[in-house]
Amino acid sequence: MIRALRRVLVIEDDAETAKQIVDFLTMRGYEADLAVNGDDGLCLGESTEYAVIVIDRMLPTVDGLAIIRRLREAGVVTPALIISALGEVDDRVRGLRAGGDDYLIKPFAFAELLARIEALARRSATVVKETVLRVGDLELDLVARTVNRGGRNIKLLPREFQVLEYLVRNEGHVVPRTMLLEKVWDLHFDPSTNIIDVYVGRVRRKVDGEQAYPLIHTIRGVGFCVRAPR
C-alpha cells in the first residue's frame, strides 16, 4: 500500500463534474487522467496502468458498460468504479455483471468517491490473512470473535462485531455509510434515515466509552473512520 499505484483514469463527459473529480483527486495526492469520451477512455485504459478506473455509466455515444466490457476483453483487470445518474437497482446489478467492481450514484460526496477509490486500490494490493486485528489498544480476534480493549473484554452482537471488523480492516480510511451497509448487511440502497449513524454510535459507545482516546470517528456527511492517535 505504501508504494501502491496512485494513478486514476476518469472517464466522464460532463466537463465540470470531470474537472471537479480530477481536482479533488489531485488535491488528495492522486495523479488523474481524464478522458471525455469512450474511445479516449478505452485507449488510455488499454495503454496505461492505473490503480482504478472511474467511469460514467452514460457517455454521449457509447454505454460506459460497453467500455468496461471491452477493457476486460482486452485483458485489463484494473478495478472499475461506475458512477451513474441512474439509481436503479437493476442498473447496479447490470453494471457489476459487466465487469464493474463498484457502483456510485450521482451526485456523490467526493469524500465517498475517494473512499471507494481507495478501497478498490487497496483491493488490488495484496490482502494479508490475519486472525487478530489491532488498532491502538483495541484487539479483534477474528477466530474467537471476541473484542478487547486495553485487556478488557467488550461484548458485541454479531452484526456489531462485523461493523467493527470492517472499520478496523480499513483503518485510517474513510468508510462511507453506504459501503458499510453493502459490506456488512449486503444491502444496496441508501436508507433515508440516519439509522447507520445511530447503529455505529452504539458500537462506538461500547468500544470508546470510558477509554483514554476514541478510535471510531464520524466523518461528517460521509461515514466513519477508525484511527488511533499517533
Place this chain on the structure above:
Amino acid sequence: MLLAKTLRSTTFRLALISIGLFGAVVIALFGYVYCSTTSFVLSRSDSAIEAELATLRNAYDKSGREGLIRAIEQRSSAANFEGGVYLLADELFAPVAGTLKKWPAVKGAGEWTEFRSDALNSRAGTDQLLFRARWETLQNGSHLLVGKDITDLGLFATEISGALAFALLLIFVLAAVASVSVTRRTVGRIESINMTSRAIMESGLGRRIPLRGTQDEWDQLAQNLNSMLERIEMLMAEVKQVSDNVAHDLRTPLARMRGRLEKASSESSAPDHDLSLITETMADLDDVLRMFSSLTRISQIEAANQTAGFRTVNLTEIATEVAELFDAAAEGKGGRVGVFGDKTARISADRDLLFDAISNLVDNAIKYGRDGGLVSIRLDQKNGETILSVSDDGPGIPSEEFEYVFKRFYRLERSRGTPGNGLGLSLVAAVARLHGANIRLFDNAPGLTVELRFPFIDNISEATDHRSAASVYSTPF
C-alpha cells in the same frame, strides 16, 4: 381442476340451457305426433262404430228382434269390421246375443266409453283387450252395444313413449358430450389466456398469448390482447426512457452544484460564517436528492412489475436484522424493538426491497410511537399466507386517515415538525404491491399496526438466499 373449471364455466351453463330447451321441443313434438295420431285413429274407429250401430238399428227397425240377432251373428262372423264387438242385452242388461259374455262397465247410453274385456272370438289367451264402444236402448227396452278393439292404440302409445324416452336419452347424452367438449375447448383457450396474464403479472411484459393459427374468434382475441401488450410494453419503455433522462439531466447539474459546494467547503480560506452556510446548503441539497431518489425508486419499483430478481428469503431473518439495526435507535428513546412469532417464514421476495420496506415501517413506529415504548414485528402463517405486522404502542393515527397515509408526500398534521418526506409508506405500498402483498392498517389500541399479508406461494424453491447466511443475529423469541 379442468373439470371443475368446465362445470363452472359460462359456456357450460349456456349449453345446459340449450339442451333443456331442445329437450322440451322434442317432448312437445312427440306429444303432438301422439295426440294427432290417436285422435285420428279414434275418430276413424268411432265413425266405423257409428256406422255399425246404424246398420244394426236399421236391421232392428226392418225385421225386429230376431232380425237384429241374425244381423249381429252374421256381422260378427264377417271380417269387414275388424276387432268389432257386439252385445245385445235385455232390459236388465243380461246378454242375449253378441260377442261379449257380459255387459261391461260402461257410461250411459249414447256416450263414448272405453272398457277392458275378454272377447268371445278374439285372440285366445291374450290379456284383456281394450275396447271403445257406444250403446243405445232399443224400442223394446233391450240394449245394443257396438264396440271396437283399440288395444293397438294403447300399444302405439307405449311405443311412442318408449321412443320418446330413448330419443331424449340419446339427445341428452350427445348434447352432454358435445357441450362438455365445446366447453373444454373454450375453457382451454381462456385458460391459456389466463395463464399468460398471470405470467405477465409475475414476470413482466415479455410474454405473449400463443396463437393457434385457426383465425377464429379466439385467435383474434389473442391477437388483440397481444397487440395491446405490445403497446403497453412500448409505452413502459418510453416512460422508463423519459424517467432515465430526467434522472440523468436533473442529477448532473445537481452533481456539479454539490461538487462546487464541497470544493468551497474544503477550501480553508472561507470564513466560518460562509462555511456554515455552505454546509447547510449541502445538507438541504442532500435532502432534495434523497427525496428525489426515493421518488424515482418508488416509480421504478412500481414500473418494474417483475419478480425476476426474487429469491426465497426468510422473512423472519430479515425482520430480525431490521429489528437489531433499529434497536439502537429505539434505545435512544428508551424503547426497544422485538420480533415475535414464526421462526421460519419463507417467501419469494427481493431482500433489499423488503429490508427497505420493513425498515420504513419500524422507523415510523419508533418515530411516532411512545417514548420508551415497544415496537413489535410479528410474523405469522395463516392459511398459507405469511403475515408480517409492525406495531407500536404510541398514540396511533385516526382511522379516517388510514386511507391517505400511503399517498406520496402525505404527512399527518402532527408529524410535520419531524424529519421525513412523506414517502416512506408509499415505498412500503409499492414494495407490497410488487410482492403481491396486501397492506392494511389497524388500530393497535393503543398505537398503530401495519400489516403486510404475503400470498401463498406453492413453488418456493429450496435454493434459499444464502447471501445473508454468514452471520445471523437472533433475538430470543
